[in-house]
Amino acid sequence: MASKFDTRYPSIDDLRQRAKRKIPKFAFEYLDGGCNEDVNLHRNTSELREVQLKPKYIRDFNGST
16 A cells, blocks of 8 residues: 655655745745734644654454454
């Protein structure tokens, strides 16, 4: 099964840098910035950093066909 992970962009910062190079400056600044002292921007960033992926290596196969 092929992975859907795009190795060209291993992180959000890589995507951000690519967008910064590709779109007009005014558009990037509008999309990248926040308002009201960037409260929502910081909140969203901190909440994303708290996400944890927990792979399931061991599974119970009792009753499987």
